[in-house]
Amino acid sequence: PSLKEIFRKDFLIGTALSWPQVQERDPIAARLVPEQFNAATPENLMKAEELRPSWGEYNFNQADALIEYGRKNNIAINAHTLIWHSQMPAFTRRIQSADSLRKFFNDHIKTVASRYAGKVQSWDVVNEALNEDGTLRKSPYLNKLGDNYIVDAFRLTAAADPHSDLYYNDYNNEQPKKRAGCIEIIKKVKAAGVKIDGVGIQGHWHVGRVPFKEIEESIQQYAALGVKVAFTELDIEVLPRNFSGAEVSQRMQSDEKSNPYVNGLPDSIQKQLADDYENLFKLFLKYRDQISRVTMWGVHDGQSWLNGWPIRGRTNYPLLFDRQGMPKPAFYSVIALKGKK
Ligand code: G3I
Numbered sequence: 547p548s549l550k551e552i553f554r555k556d557f558l559i560g561t562a563l564s565w566p567q568v569q570e571r572d573p574i575a576a577r578l579v580p581e582q583f584n585a586a587t588p589e590n591l592m593k594a595e596e597l598r599p600s601w602g603e604y605n606f607n608q609a610d611a612l613i614e615y616g617r618k619n620n621i622a623i624n625a626h627t628l629i630w631h632s633q634m635p636a637f638t639r640r641i642q643s644a645d646s647l648r649k650f651f652n653d654h655i656k657t658v659a660s661r662y663a664g665k666v667q668s669w670d671v672v673n674e675a676l677n678e679d680g681t682l683r684k685s686p687y688l689n690k691l692g693d694n695y696i697v698d699a700f701r702l703t704a705a706a707d708p709h710s711d712l713y714y715n716d717y718n719n720e721q722p723k724k725r726a727g728c729i730e731i732i733k734k735v736k737a738a739g740v741k742i743d744g745v746g747i748q749g750h751w752h753v754g755r756v757p758f759k760e761i762e763e764s765i766q767q768y769a770a771l772g773v774k775v776a777f778t779e780l781d782i783e784v785l786p787r788n789f790s791g792a793e794v795s796q797r798m799q800s801d802e803k804s805n806p807y808v809n810g811l812p813d814s815i816q817k818q819l820a821d822d823y824e825n826l827f828k829l830f831l832k833y834r835d836q837i838s839r840v841t842m843w844g845v846h847d848g849q850s851w852l853n854g855w856p857i858r859g860r861t862n863y864p865l866l867f868d869r870q871g872m873p874k875p876a877f878y879s880v881i882a883l884k885g886k887k
Contacts, residue, residue: 560585560841680727
């Protein structure tokens with residue numbers, strides 16, 4: 547069974563893609579991506595740090611290969627991300643003047659967005675501009691360019707690529723405080739008469755603690771603003787948070803003591819994971835007219851960023867396919883929703 551077929555009439559089903567997977571050097575992904583997904587987000591290869599080795603230089607080789615991969619496999623590309631305070635090129639950390647940062651900002655958006663104009667389905671124009679309390683994060687962009695930088699980013703992207711959908715992307719923006727900040731951003735961009743098509747809710751949640759009520763409220767409130775809602779980086783962490791950093795980091799590898807689940811998940815947690823994913827996709831189906839896309843942040847558990855975050859050496863199991871590329875109970879629970887509209 548295939549996720550993209552089950553939900554074909556509802557919303558796109560995407561996955562994060564790593565560079566080895568674009569090169570088809572991950573055999574599990576080479577099989578599963580064309581079979582299960584009709585959308586893909588570059589996990590890292592389109593971030594400014596990857597595209598800009600030095601001030602005057604752009605390296606588009608990997609991004610061009612991703613576009614070709616999408617064309618060949620009939621997979622829509624959701625470009626991630628133009629403006630983000632994290633993973634900025636090293637040379638930008640030495641920028642002092644507002645003028646220099648403005649030049650980097652303008653040049654980056656125009657050069658990157660125009661190169662892929664009409665070749666990507668969407669842009670995460672700005673990523674993670676908010677603090678948990680909904681205020682604007684004090685990034686170099688805010689500090690040097692002022693609080694209109696977000697409107698500027700959308701304006702420049704729309705001018706460079708009038709074809710693709712433009713999203714504001716963040717995590718925890720299903721939570722009321724950050725949701726309020728997110729709503730302010732959407733309203734501010736719209737009030738300026740600038741194009742914004744959607745909001746990305748990343749969806750990095752924890753098993754047994756998925757905030758279903760807040761997610762439903764957020765879908766309703768974002769949709770009421772006239773923007774699409776996408777779930778852009780869905781995974782459900784299953785490890786207990788009570789890892790002591792010191793204890794695990796001194797081992798730096800997965801072993802029984804540092805990670806009780808190193809040999810797999812207890813059945814009870816596997817079941818809870820399946821229930822959480824089933825209930826999430828039930829909710830997505832309920833709001834299928836408001837939701838444009840659901841993207842998993844990885845093809846299989848072996849790819850997940852959560853295997854090393856926040857403590858190195860952890861083994862995590864947050865996705866729908868396991869390390870061997872086999873469907874997990876969560877996958878079957880989601881697939882079983884077929885026809886339950
Ligand atoms: O490519 C280098 C490699 O050459 C080097 O040997 C290796 C060891 O230092 O690092 C590799 O780069 C790593 C990169 O992933 C590719 O694997 C970076 O260190 C590492 O920091 C980076 O982590 C990514 C993280 O963003 C930080 O940007 C994760 O893969 C990626 O899943 C994660 O994704 C973010 C979204 O972009 C935004 N939302 C949150 C989400 C999770 O943090």
